[in-house]
Amino acid sequence: MxxxxxxxxxxxxxxxxxxxxxxxxxxxxxxxxxxxxxxxxxxxxxxxxxxxxxxxxxxxxxxxxxxxxxxxxxxxxxxxxxxxxxxxxxxxxxxxxxxxxxxxxxxxxxxxxxxxxPEVFTTAHDALFTQAALASGDRLLVHGAAGGVGTAAVQLGRGAGARVTATVRNEALRSGVEELGATVVEPEGFEAHGPFDVVLELVGAPNLAPNVGALATGGRIVVIGISAGAKAELNLGALMGTRGTVRGSTLRPRPLEEKALAARAVERHVLPLVERGAVxxxxxxxxxxxxxxxxxxxxxxxxxxxxxxxxxx
Known part of the structure; x- marks a missing residue:
């Protein structure tokens, strides 16, 4: 081959x-x-x-x-x-x-x-629902929303009844992300549009401090992308004040059993949306x-x- x-x-x-x-x-x-x-x-x-x-x-x-x-x-x-x-x-x-x-x-x-x-929808679904427990009515922020995982996350969040805000740096791509179901904002100053119950971080370290500052009480940050940097300073006092959580996730190194569970979740919850044309x-x-x-x-x-x-x- x-x-x-x-x-x-x-x-x-x-x-x-x-x-x-x-x-x-x-x-x-x-x-x-x-x-x-x-x-x-x-x-x-x-x-x-x-x-x-x-x-x-x-x-x-x-x-x-x-x-x-x-x-x-x-x-x-x-x-x-x-x-x-x-x-x-x-x-x-x-x-x-x-x-x-x-x-x-x-x-x-x-x-x-x-x-x-497979990769983007499995990653997005796992991060939003298995890791962050996104629910209907939650306020979701997706960083870097024009990419593959970002566009998947916007659609899955919208389909679950969340109110989706997305950051997109390239102005030419913002209308396309809006059509998927998000309110699109510039990356700079995004925290003014909060607070958010769930933040899906696809960019990395520069967003950590403003992410924490934009959390609602009990908010969850899930980091699955670090292209802009992997190290940042975390204000633990601010995180404690919101009773927030920060967690990271990867898919590739997981054992077969965990990957199989993620695949079955996508089959049950996402493939029907594909068939209906909802995503x-x-x-x-x-x-x-x-x-x-x-x-x-x-x-x-x-x-x-x-x-x-x-x-x-």
Missing amino acids: RAVTIDEGRLEIRDHPDPEPGAGEVLVRVRAAGLNGGDMMQRRGLYPAPPGAPQDIPGLELAGEVAAMGPGVTRFADGDRVMAVVAGGGQAELAVVHERLAMPVPEALGWPEAGGF SVPIADTFPLDQAEDAYDRFAEGGKLGKVVLTLR
């Missing part, structure tokens, strides 16, 4: 042995694979794949058709359309996925949308596998609403 391959920071398309599914696993013929911030970090040597995942083939999400099944598979059959979060190796013609991590692709999604769905997967751009370098450049340059996705025949 051919796959995007990282070699000392360079991206190349190389031939690799075809993977074989083990017990409980399906072999997927990949049709689309979304790019994520973790791929950028892995390319730079800052986010290695966990043990058992390909160390030189990036890709944290994929969609495609079941091409073969390992022993004991019961959830899927040959030819089924599936999508999944994977620990690595998604940007390849073939990939192995444990059946418990795979989800059926709704008919409402084409391949690019399906390839850009969508905004696609900023698509690139064929051979143009992976261009796709990574497009992701890195910013100024995009939604996902950058690699497509395969």
Whole structure:
């Protein structure tokens, strides 16, 4: 099979042995694979794949058709359309996925949308509901809302009955985020629009102090992105004053059982919204596998609403 391959920071398309599914696993013929911030970090040597995942083939999400099944598979059959979060190796013609991590692709999604769905919607749903216990009527703030996870979080928050405020730095992208269901504000001075019950932090350290200052009583901050910095000073007195909480979360290194629970939650609560057209997967751009370098450049340059996705025949 051919796959995007990282070699000392360079991206190349190389031939690799075809993977074989083990017990409980399906072999997927990949049709689309979304790019994520973790791929950028892995390319730079800052986010290695966990043990058992390909160390030189990036890709944290994929969609495609079941091409073969390992022993004991019961959830899927040959030819089924599936999508999944994977620990690595998604940007390849073939990939192995444990059946418990795979989800059926709704008919409402084409391949690019399906390839850009699993990582961002699973991450957003887990952070908002499992970690932050977002509820109807809550005031939700999403930082960096024009990206893949941000656009997913805005829609999920709106669908849950929350009042969603979103920060978007690029003025040209604000109307697109507003159409997804948020009141969009500039990043500077966002705290004036609070207080907020839940803050989803996708930017990082510079927002920590104003996030705490903008918390409602009992408010929750969930940090899942640190592209703008990982270290900040925390005023514990201010946090105590609101009886607030700050927690961080990642998806990639979790054990199979926890990832499977997250996938089942998305199946139960998000896929029905997709089928009804209540949520969508905004696609900023698509690139064929051979143009992976261009796709990574497009992701890195910013100024995009939604996902950058690699497509395969």
